[in-house]
Amino acid sequence: MHRLSLNQKTVDRWSLAEAVDGCVRAGITAIGIWREPLHDTGVTRGAKLIRDAGLRVSSLCRGGFFTAPDGPARVQALDDNRRAIDEAAALDAACLVLVVGGLPHGSRDLPGARLRVAEALNELAPYAQKSGVRLALEPMNPVYCADRGVLSTLGQALDLAEQFDPCVVGVVVDTFHVWWDPDVEVQIARAAGRIAGYQVCDWITPLPPDTLLARGVMGDGHIDFPRLGAAVDAAGYRGDTEVEIFNADLWARPGDETVELIKSRYAQHVAVTGGATP
Amino acid sequence: MHRLSLNQKTVDRWSLAEAVDGCVRAGITAIGIWREPLHDTGVTRGAKLIRDAGLRVSSLCRGGFFTAPDGPARVQALDDNRRAIDEAAALDAACLVLVVGGLPHGSRDLPGARLRVAEALNELAPYAQKSGVRLALEPMNPVYCADRGVLSTLGQALDLAEQFDPCVVGVVVDTFHVWWDPDVEVQIARAAGRIAGYQVCDWITPLPPDTLLARGVMGDGHIDFPRLGAAVDAAGYRGDTEVEIFNADLWARPGDETVELIKSRYAQHVAVTGGATP
Numbered sequence: 001m002h003r004l005s006l007n008q009k010t011v012d013r014w015s016l017a018e019a020v021d022g023c024v025r026a027g028i029t030a031i032g033i034w035r036e037p038l039h040d041t042g043v044t045r046g047a048k049l050i051r052d053a054g055l056r057v058s059s060l061c062r063g064g065f066f067t068a069p070d071g072p073a074r075v076q077a078l079d080d081n082r083r084a085i086d087e088a089a090a091l092d093a094a095c096l097v098l099v100v101g102g103l104p105h106g107s108r109d110l111p112g113a114r115l116r117v118a119e120a121l122n123e124l125a126p127y128a129q130k131s132g133v134r135l136a137l138e139p140m141n142p143v144y145c146a147d148r149g150v151l152s153t154l155g156q157a158l159d160l161a162e163q164f165d166p167c168v169v170g171v172v173v174d175t176f177h178v179w180w181d182p183d184v185e186v187q188i189a190r191a192a193g194r195i196a197g198y199q200v201c202d203w204i205t206p207l208p209p210d211t212l213l214a215r216g217v218m219g220d221g222h223i224d225f226p227r228l229g230a231a232v233d234a235a236g237y238r239g240d241t242e243v244e245i246f247n248a249d250l251w252a253r254p255g256d257e258t259v260e261l262i263k264s265r266y267a268q269h270v271a272v273t274g275g276a277t278p
Numbered sequence: 279m280h281r282l283s284l285n286q287k288t289v290d291r292w293s294l295a296e297a298v299d300g301c302v303r304a305g306i307t308a309i310g311i312w313r314e315p316l317h318d319t320g321v322t323r324g325a326k327l328i329r330d331a332g333l334r335v336s337s338l339c340r341g342g343f344f345t346a347p348d349g350p351a352r353v354q355a356l357d358d359n360r361r362a363i364d365e366a367a368a369l370d371a372a373c374l375v376l377v378v379g380g381l382p383h384g385s386r387d388l389p390g391a392r393l394r395v396a397e398a399l400n401e402l403a404p405y406a407q408k409s410g411v412r413l414a415l416e417p418m419n420p421v422y423c424a425d426r427g428v429l430s431t432l433g434q435a436l437d438l439a440e441q442f443d444p445c446v447v448g449v450v451v452d453t454f455h456v457w458w459d460p461d462v463e464v465q466i467a468r469a470a471g472r473i474a475g476y477q478v479c480d481w482i483t484p485l486p487p488d489t490l491l492a493r494g495v496m497g498d499g500h501i502d503f504p505r506l507g508a509a510v511d512a513a514g515y516r517g518d519t520e521v522e523i524f525n526a527d528l529w530a531r532p533g534d535e536t537v538e539l540i541k542s543r544y545a546q547h548v549a550v551t552g553g554a555t556p
Contacts, residue, residue, distance in 0.1 A: 108502040114460070143421045145458035146500040147483045156460045180423035182392070182434045205425045209487030222424040224386040 004266050005058035007032030007199065007244035011255040016041040018255065020053045026259045030056040030240040032199075033091060035084060047090050057093040058240035059136065059172070059197050060084065065101035066120035067113040067150060074116075077101075081124050088133045094239055095136035095196035096128070097172055102147040113150045118160055121169065129168045136196035137161055138172040141180075143211055154178050154187040161194055170196030173232055174244070176203055176215055179223045188231040195237040200225060200270055201245040213248045217261060218269040225270045241270060282544050283336040285310035285477065285522035289533040294319040296533065298331045304537045308334040308518040310477075311369060313362060325368050335371040336518035337414065337450070337475050338362065343379035344398035345391040345428060352394075355379075359402050366411045372517055373414035373474035374406070375450055380425040391428045396438055399447065407446045414474035415439055416450040419458075421489055432456050432465040439472055448474030451510055452522070454493055457481055457501045466509040473515040478503060478548055479523045486526070493524045495539060496547040503547045519548060 006028050008019050016037045023031050031050065038046045038060075050057060063084040068074040081098075088096040100117045103110065121135070128135050137157040140149030151157050154171060161169045171191055178184050180203075188195075202221030208214045218225060229241075243262050250258055284306050286297050294315045301309050309328065316324045316338075328335060341362040346352040359376075366374040378395045381388065399413070406413050415435040418427030429435050432449060439447045449469055454477075456462050466473075480499030486492045496503060507519075521540050528536055 103500055108500055110457070110500075110502065141421075142419060142458040143485065146481055152458050152460055179388070180420040180430050182430055203424055207421065207489050211485050211489075222381055222386055222388075224388065 001027075001263070001267065001271065002029060003240050004028055004263065004271075005030035005032055005056070005240035005242040006259065006262065007059070007061070007242045008034045008037060009061070010243055010245045010250065010262060011258055012251045014255045016046050017049055020049050020055060022255050022259055023055055024053050025256065026263060028259070028263070029054070030058045030242075032059045032061060032242045032244060033057055033093065034061045035087065038087065038091075043087050043090050050091065056240065057091045058242050060088040060091055060093040060096050062097040062099050062138075063124075063135070064098040064138075064149075067101040067116050068104050069112075069116065078120060078123055081120070082127055085124070085128050085131050085133045089131045093133070095134045095170060095172070097136050097138050097197065099138055099140065100149050100151050102145065102150060110145075110150060117150065121160060121164070125164050125168050129165070134167060134196050135169045136172045137169065138174060139177055141177045153181055153183070154191065155183060158187060158190055158194065166194040170194045172197040172199060173228070174199040174201075175223050175225065175228050176201050179203055179228065184228070185231045188228070188235050192235040195232060195235055195239070197239065197242060198232050198237055199242045199244045200266075201243065208248070210248070213246045215244075215246045217245060217247070217250065218243070218265040226272050229270060241266075279305075279541070279545065279549065280307060281518050282306055282541065282549075283308035283310055283334070283518035283520040284537065284540065285337070285339070285520045286312045286315060287339070288521055288523045288528065288540060289536055290529045292533045294324050295327055298327050298333060300533050300537050301333055302331050303534065304541060306537070306541070307332070308336045308520075310337045310339060310520045310522060311335055311371065312339045313365065316365065316369075321365050321368050328369065334518065335369045336520050338366040338369055338371040338374050340375040340377050340416075341413070342376040342416075342427075345379040345394050346382050347390075347394065356398060356401060359398070360405055363402070363406050363409050363411045367409045371411070373412045373448060373450070375414050375416050375475065377416055377418065378427050378429050380423065380428060388423075388428060395428065399438060399442070403442050403446050407443070412445060412474050413447045414450045415447065416452060417455055419455040431459055431461070432469065433461060436465060436468055436472070444472045448472045450475040450477060451506070452477040452479075453501050453503065453506050454479050454481055457506065462506070463509045466506070466513050470513040473510060473513055473517070475517065475520060476510050476515055477520045477522045478544075479521065488526070491524045491526045493522075495523060495525070495528065496521070496543040504550050507548060519544075
């Protein structure tokens, strides 16, 4: 339980201050931060709130969205990523999660979009290194390939990450995104030393109508958390396990109730084999 | 246009006889058959209707759904697949498409389900060979991994298929299922001599609420058909290109209107580079 981290998205209606308080009340010692509520609070004030509460920041979500071709949109995206790196440094976050973005509007050039991800990474990695921030490429479930993330497998994310120092560019393993991959255990093993974050939520069926809010609470779906957790553990990951759940039904509940549910499901499904616990 | 095949699912409200007539009216010379409407018509009568109309049967859809553990459900599934093989033989279908099935009810054992696919194939391949029917493993988009098909990539399908004579076990390349795969061109090339069918439809966003009916008409979405078609062509595939679209809006239209739309979009998006045309 000491490695459980509450990702803010799981309690989407809470402000940063409320989420910090909720963690403290529940005895949770780490938090995954989203930039929008951080901006609402102010970065300096937010960082102080978190520090004063004694919480670790397991991730800052998120940078990325840099698949646009050369032009003002791309310049703007890279600038925004530099700001995200600054914020991750201010929070002393374990990593800055990168959701790389989908196909640019009207484009069907998937290899081109993927190439621009590699180029963006080349541009941002030196800045991250100077700032002491670890970038974390997040492969996304192929259901999001067109509109969220053209990195579709852990293997593909590692192909990119391996061009860099593992302290500068790592990967995020999110069960929702990788659980289906026939190669997932091989790729998690390959990611040894490069796993910057481990996120859990379940794959539920039928998939809720809004695919962005289609994530389930652990135990409600089809994912074998002990198997994936054991692989992440065997790869040497000793960081936090973030519970990150986008789900409209969950968001409609009182935050404290959600946090208690998360704690209980975490204990029941995620922390069971010592999977992600050392 | 002479390689365009109309998959019956695209005109879901038509009976087999209506679909055959619709193809003839539209000058389409091949059809992909589904078992349920075939059973409604009767296999012998259906086969005669198709033969008398001079149509090729580009596929029979579908066998599979054999991930159940040992027991009556598995015996029943394998028996049903043998019947499907008989029907494919009666229709002289180019292949019997296999949608392998999802996780058994209540199970999270994905490697186990995948293993049972391999075992089912071992059991069915000799029967298919004796019947002169080519089985065609269909890797499914990971969005269907839990509930439809635990074969998630073309590479994984080929790992299985390559245990057998290519005339007995091949693969289906369906653009909806494979378009996102970073490895898709390599795997299509690897599939040379083993591509038993090529199916096209588009990936549209936002994904419609019912993921089973989430397929788009070519040109309405994000898939680069010329790129995938060229790869399939370069792998030596010279069979039909089946248009298979599960889409409630499309099903609500008069069948003839759908067929004309399909023909026009096929000409515009699929047949353009000589991709799937020789």
